[in-house]
Amino acid sequence: MNSIPTAVSIRAVAKHFGQFVAIREMSFDIADNEFFTLLGPSGCGKTTLLRIIAGFENTTSGTVLLFNEELKNLPPNQRPVNTVFQNYALFPHMSVANNIGFGLHMLGWSRKDIDDRVDQMVKTVRLEEFINRKPAQLSGGQQQRVALARAMAPKPKVLLLDEPLSALDLKLRQQMRAELKALQKETGITFIFVTHDQEEALTMSDRIAVMSAGEVQQIGSPSEVYEQPASRFVAEFIGDTNLLDASVVSAQSNQHNQVDVKLDSGECIPATAASPHALENGARGHLSIRPEHITLNALSTTNDLAGTIRNTTYLGTDTQYEIKLDSGVNLFTRTQNSGNQQHNFSIGNKVNVSFAPNSARFLSH
Amino acid sequence: MFTGNNNRTYNPRRYPGFLFITLVCLLILYAPLLVVMGYSFNDNLSITKWSGFSLRWYTDVFTGPEAAKFKKAAWNSLSIALSAALVATSFATAAAIGMVRGGAFNGKTLSFGLISIPIMVPEIVTAVAMLIFFSMIGLKLGYLSILIAHIVFCIPFAYLPISARLQGIEASFEEAAQDLYADRWKAFRYVLMPLMLPGMLSGFLLAFIISLDDFIITNFIKGAGVETLPTAIFGAVKQGIKPNIMALSTLMLLFSVLLVSLSYFIGRTDKEKNDAN
Numbered sequence: 001m002n003s004i005p006t007a008v009s010i011r012a013v014a015k016h017f018g019q020f021v022a023i024r025e026m027s028f029d030i031a032d033n034e035f036f037t038l039l040g041p042s043g044c045g046k047t048t049l050l051r052i053i054a055g056f057e058n059t060t061s062g063t064v065l066l067f068n069e070e071l072k073n074l075p076p077n078q079r080p081v082n083t084v085f086q087n088y089a090l091f092p093h094m095s096v097a098n099n100i101g102f103g104l105h106m107l108g109w110s111r112k113d114i115d116d117r118v119d120q121m122v123k124t125v126r127l128e129e130f131i132n133r134k135p136a137q138l139s140g141g142q143q144q145r146v147a148l149a150r151a152m153a154p155k156p157k158v159l160l161l162d163e164p165l166s167a168l169d170l171k172l173r174q175q176m177r178a179e180l181k182a183l184q185k186e187t188g189i190t191f192i193f194v195t196h197d198q199e200e201a202l203t204m205s206d207r208i209a210v211m212s213a214g215e216v217q218q219i220g221s222p223s224e225v226y227e228q229p230a231s232r233f234v235a236e237f238i239g240d241t242n243l244l245d246a247s248v249v250s251a252q253s254n255q256h257n258q259v260d261v262k263l264d265s266g267e268c269i270p271a272t273a274a275s276p277h278a279l280e281n282g283a284r285g286h287l288s289i290r291p292e293h294i295t296l297n298a299l300s301t302t303n304d305l306a307g308t309i310r311n312t313t314y315l316g317t318d319t320q321y322e323i324k325l326d327s328g329v330n331l332f333t334r335t336q337n338s339g340n341q342q343h344n345f346s347i348g349n350k351v352n353v354s355f356a357p358n359s360a361r362f363l364s365h
Numbered sequence: 366m367f368t369g370n371n372n373r374t375y376n377p378r379r380y381p382g383f384l385f386i387t388l389v390c391l392l393i394l395y396a397p398l399l400v401v402m403g404y405s406f407n408d409n410l411s412i413t414k415w416s417g418f419s420l421r422w423y424t425d426v427f428t429g430p431e432a433a434k435f436k437k438a439a440w441n442s443l444s445i446a447l448s449a450a451l452v453a454t455s456f457a458t459a460a461a462i463g464m465v466r467g468g469a470f471n472g473k474t475l476s477f478g479l480i481s482i483p484i485m486v487p488e489i490v491t492a493v494a495m496l497i498f499f500s501m502i503g504l505k506l507g508y509l510s511i512l513i514a515h516i517v518f519c520i521p522f523a524y525l526p527i528s529a530r531l532q533g534i535e536a537s538f539e540e541a542a543q544d545l546y547a548d549r550w551k552a553f554r555y556v557l558m559p560l561m562l563p564g565m566l567s568g569f570l571l572a573f574i575i576s577l578d579d580f581i582i583t584n585f586i587k588g589a590g591v592e593t594l595p596t597a598i599f600g601a602v603k604q605g606i607k608p609n610i611m612a613l614s615t616l617m618l619l620f621s622v623l624l625v626s627l628s629y630f631i632g633r634t635d636k637e638k639n640d641a642n
Contacts, residue, residue: 056540076543077552089541093559102555103545154546 005067007032007158007190008053013062015048022048024214025062030158030192030207032067035184037193039201040211041237046194049211050160053192055079067157077106081158082151086166088143090135096122096146097131103154121149124183141172148180152187159184161193165200177204198238202226210234227290230274232363235288242294242331244287246271246362248279261287261362265327267305271360285364293359294333296321299350307331309349321345323353398618405611412606422612429609431601438597442577445512445593450572453519454527457568458561460520461528462553466536483521491518492585499586506588514586515576522575523568530564563631570628574621 008030015023023045030036038046051057053064055076064071071079082103090099100121104114122128125145135143144164151159161180165173181204184191195201201208202222210217210225210233218230229235232243246261249268257273271287273279299306307325318334325331331353345351377383404412408419426435460480464473483491495514504510538560542552558565580595587596594617601610 054544056543075548076540077546077548081544083541083544085537085541087535087537089535089537091538091541091556102542102547106542106546106551150545 005032006030006065007034007067008192009065009068010049011063011065013049013052013064014060015045015052015057016060021214023052026216027062028209028216028219030190032190033188035181035191035193035204035206037195037201037205037208038211039195039198039208039238041196043213044211045214046196046211047162050083050162050192050194053158054081054083054160080154080156081160082154082156083160083162084147084151084164086162086164088135088147088164088167090143090146090150092135095132095134096127096138099135099146100149100153102150107154117153121153124152125149140168141176144168144176148183152183152189156189158190158192161191163195164193165195166197173200180204202238210237212237228272228274229288229361229363232286232288235286235361235363240291240332240334242287242289242291244289244329244331246285246287248273248281248283248285248362248364250281258357259362261285261360263287263327263329265325265329267325267327267329269360270357271362272358273362273364275362275364279362279364283364285362288361288363289331289355289359291320291332291334292318292336294331294353294355296323296333296335296345297352297354298345299352305353307351307353309345309347309351312345312347319344323351325353401611402615402618404608405615407608410608412608412611422608423616425609426612426616431609434592434597434601435594435613438592438594441508441511441591442593442595445508445515446573446576448512449515449519449576450523450569452516453523453572454565454569456516456520457523457527457572458565460524461531462557465528465531466539480524481521483518488581492582495582496585506586507591510586510588511583511591511593514582515579518579518582519572519576523572526567526571527561527564530561530567534560566631567628570624570631574624574628577617578621 006029010026010028010030012025012027013023014021014025026049038049040046048057052059053066053071055071055074055078058073066079066081091102094102097118101114101118104117109117118131122131125148127142127145127149130138130142135146138146144167147164164180165176168176177200180191180193193201193204205222207219207221208225209219212233218225218234220228225234226238229238229241235241236243245264246269247264248259249262250260257275259271259273259279260268261271262268269287305325307323309321310324310330311322313320313322314337315334316337318336321333321335323331323333333353404415405422406418406420407415408421409416426432464477464480467473495510495517499506499510504513534557538556539552542556543549547555578595579593580599583593584596584599587593592600594613598610598613601607
């Protein structure tokens, strides 16, 4: 057994709304103290899964376990989990203090205990001077903090966050990311965070479950899902990538899933297969290469891939190059601007293109 | 929109005779009321001959020979209106929560129709139907039959502002309450009801006015000896109009205007609050 207890266990959970399948059968575990993110485009089932954990929706089949206890038919008010809602859902007729104390009041805490806990929470979210205000008198960021404090006041075992940053402007969103992450580390509460924003997911999460069309595509650390995407969807949804049609020419049976693939344009390239299964020769798929993993060099005589710079875009920290390989394939690359002039290329320059075999991910169909 | 000298702007105020027609309409609407109000202060037994200002007919309403009858009728009217409005508001609140929060269910459109149709049914039809129904089930006509009838026809009037209000309240407030350990009753008591309250007050006041004002249905099913203010006034007028009826009518009018204004201000401040958000 793992030494870290499992906070939430999703076991063969499926959810149908009539004919519509919101969640196909999925199973995975979320560890205690983990900042776990459900990432996916709208309609992928991430919010439905969150609402199932909170108790607002029943599963069509399967169960959810919270610290090894089955939750199946418990109503939301009997589950030791709290939610930060997308629109915050702060009670407009109550002061900040009464909003934060609401859960404690419902749990039957004494007046004094409630006051102490509310004081502690407003200090945590730095809203001491706003304690008697109504939610409508607060800015978006302050409302966000009240929603957090209200959800965390009853000391839930798991905190569910439904796109809590989506209503904030960019600057505030970036600031709140750091605050949320710090708050999670400080309190040790398991966070389950729903977002469609890959940057949010990458910067805050311990692990990310990438979802699409009701299915989990991949679960892994931010670097795993970015560097080693398991499917075309993950490679495209998280960050930018070059996707090239290719087929396997020699599947090596040794470790690291090394394969040689042949691009449809003719080049043979050593790559890493994302699939754990053995690949047959001729299997078709896509080669995914992150633009920043590609190195450009002035044309030399070695038999690297050769091409011509078609366009350059200056992005501040990076420069993006569009390259047309001699075989006709288009690639784009990103090179960090080091201030060193010799690495700069201009339109029409002939260049060699190179990348490590483990940067070229073969994603089978 | 440009409202200046733009010829294409539709502005009825520029039509010839606009002011004149407006004044005529207002006169037709309000002149009878003004006459009643004015002549209620007339110091004369005749209802058409003015002979100076006096409050004698107001005194007469409270101390004159018919005072006991009016007092009884007023008490019946107020107590029935209060009870009917309270019960109707509770029923309408439950109906609104079921209709607005119940999700999609079979016969939802039909249910909404069944709730609101009574507003459109001619009152005389309802009155006859209720009279027949009460005599069929053997209910003795009197205070109770009036109360039941008033509760029934007040429900749709109370329902409309309550359901309109509830439709503007996001379901996430109740979900947040339940998420924070409130059971269904506490979520209603501490979160939903305070948010619905302006709608419930509007519904209550509307139901109260409708009940207070009702004549046709009440007249059919009141039975002998039980009067509400409208039926008492009608009874008194049948013997010839005395100025004390004008005083009584003016008092009722003022009371109704007061309640309607109250209802309007509750609704308005609420809308302004929403606009500010």
